[in-house]
Amino acid sequence: MMGNNIIEINHLSFRYRHSEELALKNVNLHVPYGQWVAVTGHNGSGKSTLARFLNALLIPDAEGAVIIGGLNTKTEGCRQEIRRKAAMVFQNPDNQMVAPTVEDDVAFGLENAGVPYEEMVIRVQESIDKLGLTGLEKREPHRLSGGQKQRAAIAGAVAMKPELLILDEATSMLDPSGRAEVIDQVQKLRDSENMTILTITHDLNEAALADRIVVMREGEIIGDGTPAQIFRQEDLLKEASLKKPFIIELIASLREKEVDIPEEVTTEEELVNHLCRLKQTM
Numbered sequence: 001m002m003g004n005n006i007i008e009i010n011h012l013s014f015r016y017r018h019s020e021e022l023a024l025k026n027v028n029l030h031v032p033y034g035q036w037v038a039v040t041g042h043n044g045s046g047k048s049t050l051a052r053f054l055n056a057l058l059i060p061d062a063e064g065a066v067i068i069g070g071l072n073t074k075t076e077g078c079r080q081e082i083r084r085k086a087a088m089v090f091q092n093p094d095n096q097m098v099a100p101t102v103e104d105d106v107a108f109g110l111e112n113a114g115v116p117y118e119e120m121v122i123r124v125q126e127s128i129d130k131l132g133l134t135g136l137e138k139r140e141p142h143r144l145s146g147g148q149k150q151r152a153a154i155a156g157a158v159a160m161k162p163e164l165l166i167l168d169e170a171t172s173m174l175d176p177s178g179r180a181e182v183i184d185q186v187q188k189l190r191d192s193e194n195m196t197i198l199t200i201t202h203d204l205n206e207a208a209l210a211d212r213i214v215v216m217r218e219g220e221i222i223g224d225g226t227p228a229q230i231f232r233q234e235d236l237l238k239e240a241s242l243k244k245p246f247i248i249e250l251i252a253s254l255r256e257k258e259v260d261i262p263e264e265v266t267t268e269e270e271l272v273n274h275l276c277r278l279k280q281t282m
């Protein structure tokens with residue numbers, strides 16, 4: 001049903017100018033409001049190109065269509081609203097902050113959008129608190145960790161009250177604790193704000209936490225399902241050159257030892273909870 005999807009991509013094919021290859025081949029993707037989708041696939045598979053269509057940086061030609069929150073990106077008059085609905089955060093934490101302090105940085109988009117001062121102050125503080133950056137308001141960007149910088153970038157996006165948050169490899173330059181910080185906050189945004197999240201990642205450990213994984217290869221979607229559905233398709237993972245998460249390997253070896261673990265268990269937290277329950281019944 002149209003009205004329930006924030007993302008509707010239909011028959012989207014695309015070739016960059018002067019390029020021989022299609023960067024996207026007949027992509028169809030429907031994402032309901034509030035879902036967290038992880039898009040994965042190896043280098044050059046079309047993930048970032050797809051993201052550029054979501055906030056109308058690229059526009060489909062011919063029969064393809066991209067509809068965000070009911071607005072067609074082909075309609076010029078809708079593009080500004082689409083860019084407000086779909087916020088994007090990128091890979092390099094050092095390229096994302098533009099202002100001298102965290103709070104100025106989070107305020108940047110609101111200031112440009114002409115949000116009145118009193119409302120801006122409230123929204124900036126709310127976003128800083130939501131991303132767990134309380135106390136760092138006056139901190140200079142170069143004195144933040146990578147994880148803090150990315151959370152500040154997300155806070156700036158969240159302050160604009162987007163409906164869709166797109167993170168294009170936003171954790172890939174971070175150390176493990178920075179990654180965990182960012183992903184933790186993303187999960188909280190999805191759970192408490194019911195925000196739709198699309199994360200692009202090479203890290204299947206990270207993708208395993210999403211509601212749904214979309215696998216791309218050479219511009220095509222070759223897999224689409226829950227983490228459990230994706231991880232049991234050995235051929236698909238091989239075709240996309242993806243390495244199974246450690247926790248999935250661990251679950252497989254426990255099953256070989258005849259430990260009873262249901263299909264839907266795909267994360268460390270779920271495994272721990274399940275094993276604790278098993279222990280209680282022993």
Ligand SMILES: Nc1ncnc2c1ncn2[C@@H]1O[C@H](COP(=O)(O)OP(=O)(O)OP(=O)(O)O)[C@@H](O)[C@H]1O
Pocket residue numbers: 016017019021023041042043044045046047048049050
């Ligand atoms: N600006 C551009 N001009 C021409 N070709 C491009 C451009 N950007 C990307 N491409 C090509 O389009 C294809 C898809 O690239 P894209 O950046 O979407 O892949 P990706 O999955 O995001 O890769 P990565 O994991 O390396 O970020 C690749 O073949 C790439 O070389």
Ligand SMILES: [Mg+2]
Pocket residue numbers: 047048049168
């Ligand atoms: Mg990319």
